[in-house]
Amino acid sequence: MQTRWIRISLLLLLLVVMVLAAGVGAMKIPVPEVLRILAYKAGIPVHPLPDVAMMNVFWELRLPRVLRAVMIGGGLAIAGASLQGLFRNPLADPMLIGISSGASLAAVLVIVLYSFLPSFLLNWLPRYYLLNVVTFAGACACSLLVFRLSTTGNRTAVASLLLAGLAITALCNAFIGLITYTANDEELRNITFWSLGSLGGASWRITGALAPFIILPVIVLPVLSKSLNAYSLGETEAHYLGVNVRRLKIGILGLSTLAVGAAVASAGMIGFVGLVVPHILRSVTGTDHRQLLFNSAVLGAVLLTLADTVGRTIIAPAELPIGIVTALIGTPVFITLLLKQRKKLGGLETA
Amino acid sequence: MIRAGNITYLAGKQKILHDVSCFVEQGKVTVLLGSNGAGKSTLLKILAGALSPASGTLAWKGKPYSAISVAAFARERAVLTQHYGVSMPFRCSEIVLMGRYPHFTGNPSKQDLQIVEEAMRELQVDVFADRYFQSLSGGEQQRVQMARVLAQLWPAHENDTEKFMLLDEPVSSMDCLYQQKSLQTARRMAARGFAVLVVLHDLNLAAQYADEVILLRKGRLIASGDCKTVLQASLIREAYDYEVEVVYHDDFHFPLIVPAAHKKQTFLLQTKTA
Numbered sequence: 001m002q003t004r005w006i007r008i009s010l011l012l013l014l015l016v017v018m019v020l021a022a023g024v025g026a027m028k029i030p031v032p033e034v035l036r037i038l039a040y041k042a043g044i045p046v047h048p049l050p051d052v053a054m055m056n057v058f059w060e061l062r063l064p065r066v067l068r069a070v071m072i073g074g075g076l077a078i079a080g081a082s083l084q085g086l087f088r089n090p091l092a093d094p095m096l097i098g099i100s101s102g103a104s105l106a107a108v109l110v111i112v113l114y115s116f117l118p119s120f121l122l123n124w125l126p127r128y129y130l131l132n133v134v135t136f137a138g139a140c141a142c143s144l145l146v147f148r149l150s151t152t153g154n155r156t157a158v159a160s161l162l163l164a165g166l167a168i169t170a171l172c173n174a175f176i177g178l179i180t181y182t183a184n185d186e187e188l189r190n191i192t193f194w195s196l197g198s199l200g201g202a203s204w205r206i207t208g209a210l211a212p213f214i215i216l217p218v219i220v221l222p223v224l225s226k227s228l229n230a231y232s233l234g235e236t237e238a239h240y241l242g243v244n245v246r247r248l249k250i251g252i253l254g255l256s257t258l259a260v261g262a263a264v265a266s267a268g269m270i271g272f273v274g275l276v277v278p279h280i281l282r283s284v285t286g287t288d289h290r291q292l293l294f295n296s297a298v299l300g301a302v303l304l305t306l307a308d309t310v311g312r313t314i315i316a317p318a319e320l321p322i323g324i325v326t327a328l329i330g331t332p333v334f335i336t337l338l339l340k341q342r343k344k345l346g347g348l349e350t351a
Numbered sequence: 352m353i354r355a356g357n358i359t360y361l362a363g364k365q366k367i368l369h370d371v372s373c374f375v376e377q378g379k380v381t382v383l384l385g386s387n388g389a390g391k392s393t394l395l396k397i398l399a400g401a402l403s404p405a406s407g408t409l410a411w412k413g414k415p416y417s418a419i420s421v422a423a424f425a426r427e428r429a430v431l432t433q434h435y436g437v438s439m440p441f442r443c444s445e446i447v448l449m450g451r452y453p454h455f456t457g458n459p460s461k462q463d464l465q466i467v468e469e470a471m472r473e474l475q476v477d478v479f480a481d482r483y484f485q486s487l488s489g490g491e492q493q494r495v496q497m498a499r500v501l502a503q504l505w506p507a508h509e510n511d512t513e514k515f516m517l518l519d520e521p522v523s524s525m526d527c528l529y530q531q532k533s534l535q536t537a538r539r540m541a542a543r544g545f546a547v548l549v550v551l552h553d554l555n556l557a558a559q560y561a562d563e564v565i566l567l568r569k570g571r572l573i574a575s576g577d578c579k580t581v582l583q584a585s586l587i588r589e590a591y592d593y594e595v596e597v598v599y600h601d602d603f604h605f606p607l608i609v610p611a612a613h614k615k616q617t618f619l620l621q622t623k624t625a
Contacts, residue, residue: 088438226452232439233449236401237432241503242425242453287439 003291006284010298017302018070021309022062026316029054029062065202068210069308069322070301072199072267075214075259077300080274081281081293082221085228086252087150087161090282093275094139094260097161098168100271102142103135103264104195105172108179110134111190131265132213139261142168143253197268197323199308206266213262217255218297224251225289232287269323272330273300279337352376353398353515353546358407360393360570367393368404368570375563377513377546380538382557382578384550385567386591391550392433392519394567398548399430399517411515425453428515429503433523435496437484443495444480447471450502462507470502471495473536475529489524497521497533504545512544519550534560554595554608558582566590582606 023029029037037050037058076094083099084092094100110131117130149164180191227248230238235245263270277300278292285291304322307329311320353375360368368390375381375398385391396402397409400416409416411428429450437446447470451463459467471477474494479487484495497518504514518537522530534549538560541547551557557564557578564581566574568590574581587595587608594611 085439090439229441229445230449230452232437232441233446234432234434234436236396237430237434239401239421240399240425240428240430240432241449242422244421282440286445287441288445 003285007291007295007298010295010302014070014298014302014305017305018066021069021305022058022066024309024313025057025062027054027057029058034058060204061202064204064207065199065308066305068202068207068266069199069305071207071210071214072263072270073273073304073307074218074297074301075263076270076273076304077277078218078221078293078297079256079259079263080300081278081289081296082224082228082252082256083274084278085231085289085292086249086256088232089161090279091275092161093272094256095269095271095274097143097165098146098172099139099143099257099260100264100269101169101172101176102145103139103261104269105175106135106138107131107194107265107268108176108191109138111194112179112183112187132209132262135265136213136258136261139257139264140254142172143257147249147253193321194268195323196321197270197326198319198321199267200312200319210262210266213258217259218294221252221255222290222293224248225293228252228289228293229287267322270304270326271323272326272334273304276330276333276337277303280333352412353548354408354410355394355398356408358394358397358404358409360390360397360402360404362393366570368397371407371567371570371572373565373572373575375515375546375548377544378541379562380541380547380549380560381563381565382549382551382561383565383567384554384557384581384590388569389567389590390570391567394565395430395517395519395548395550399428400424401430412513422453425503427504427513428517429500430516431493431497431500431518431521433519435492440483440485442480443476443482443484443487444471446484446495447476447499447502450499450505453503454507466505466507467502470498470505473501474498474533490526490529493521493524494529494533497536501536501540504540506543514540514545515548516540516545517548520552521549522556523552530556554582554587558605558608579606582608584611 019031019034023031023034033050033054036046037055040046040050040055041059080093083094083097084090086092087097146161146164146168149167150161180188183191227238227243230241230243231245231248233241238245238248260274278296281292281295281299285295304326307325308322311322311325314320355374356372358368358371359366371390371394373394383391383395393402397404400409400419411419411424416424444467447467448459448463450470451459451466455463468477471480474497476491476494476498479491479495484492487495500516500518504516506512506514516537521537522533525533534556537547537549541562549560561578561582563576564574564578565572566581566586573589574586582597584595584597587593587597595608596611596614598607598609600607
């Protein structure tokens with residue numbers, strides 16, 4: 001079947017991109033060497049033994065970073081695709097509808113208030129998990145607020161959805177501005193870099209902290225894809241098809257927010273992945289969420305890994321923040337899509 | 352059979368339905384009639400299980416609605432609503448396949464796909480299978496949605512016909528040929544053993560296809576029963592404030608319902624008095 005081949009080739013593409021990305025950088029690791037290191041780590045005897053320096057760079061720096069890019073890209077893209085299904089609008093994006101700004105307000109609060117937090121809390125909750133938990137709470141609060149504001153009865157109005165998202169984003173930005181105003185130099189630098197997005201400083205610890213927040217949504221969201229398809233007929237219609245609408249909404253919102261909150265907490269603001277990836281796939285495989293959700297996760301992982309590779313090599317030894325790279329690539333793609341689909345979207349508004 | 356007893360429904364403080372009791376039998380087409388705002392769609396939604404009445408009883412095959420799960424009901428009851436737009440670009444075959452969603456987890460079986468094809472052939476929308484739903488005209492979209500409803504209830508085997516099909520103004524956007532064809536399909540399904548409830552505005556279509564008629568006025572039941580006993584000039588006047596003449600013709604089994612205002616003598620009478 002054609003859909004199966006698309007899925008398999010996307011997964012193969014991801015593997016190839018991961019191996020290539022892990023090899024590129026200040027120390028070049030050729031592909032055969034990458035494969036030999038992987039074999040060695042898996043316990044398969046290799047002869048001769050892999051180069052120790054290459055092995056350390058690969059295992060301690062490159063691989064955790066690549067895996068982190070894969071997870072964040074996949075999480076953002078699958079959350080974007082799911083939210084677009086839930087809001088019944090192909091333009092919904094965690095950034096546009098305020099979830100990300102809620103997460104960043106929470107993250108900025110943590111950065112600034114970190115030194116004031118009682119020590120028992122910090123002993124109980126390590127910093128990366130604390131950032132994860134608090135940004136998750138911020139993302140959750142904002143997504144709920146936007147969804148509530150844009151829903152009257154059982155209809156979610158497209159225009160008020162975007163307006164509510166804009167309003168919440170503006171409000172969060174105002175608070176971020178207020179906090180930034182009172183921050184000291186070091187906090188200011190942290191906030192700035194955080195808001196540009198970065199996958200730098202990756203370690204197994206950071207990657208591991210991220211993993212559960214991404215793996216859960218990537219596994220569970222595709223289970224909801226049939227219900228999400230039925231939901232596009234309308235809320236009552238989905239009910240008639242046996243969908244528990246309330247559970248669907250809470251599931252999609254909760255899991256998407258989990259992925260976006262964790263991604264934003266871990267790497268800062270990375271825009272457009274959640275918006276552009278499902279768009280590209282819809283033009284290839286159609287809207288059927290049974291394919292769209294998982295494929296989005298894979299393609300999102302591919303694109304973010306590529307963007308990160310570009311970001312860390314193009315002005316080496318310095319790094320270009322990944323948020324800048326995705327925005328530089330994503331914005332033109334987005335505008336092209338808008339121009340191409342202007343007629344189609346006009347039709348959707350009235351539908 | 353669906354039994355609804357003493358249904359009252361409130362929207363805020365306003366009473367939409369007052370103490371309505373009715374039933375929809377298997378093997379028959381029951382048509383729900385009434386003027387705009389009489390509560391037809393509300394009653395249909397209540398019978399479909401989407402709205403809960405403020406008071407009253409509801410049972411399908413003797414089982415109260417509250418004891419039937421959303422998923423189990425979806426395998427036996429399907430609804431064509433007035434809202435048939437789709438917010439995302441889906442292909443027509445994907446839309447009709449959604450009718451099979453209550454019947455499979457994961458991937459559709461061969462039988463599911465076969466049923467989708469049969470349902471699309473039944474409403475002659477198989478030619479649109481690969482077209483995007485949004486590219487179709489209103490009437491075509493309505494037929495695709497009706498094919499989805501059919502697919503949801505399509506008997507998996509000979510005796511799998513204990514089903515309940517509700518159609519809310521199913522032919523409002525269709526041309527006269529497909530109005531007839533779609534209602535014939537509803538008839539055939541009733542003949543196989545389905546309970547079929549249809550909301551219609553056209554009294555003549557109702558006369559042609561109804562076995563039973565439920566007539567509502569301002570949220571109250573004013574008549575229900577056999578088509579010919581309900582479709583009488585006096586009851587129609589009461590329901591719609593509209594004068595009609597019910598004419599029988601020897602060549603047809605059903606009455607023709609024509610506006611009395613068009614009658615020649617009445618017209619002459621009016622001009623005389625003027």
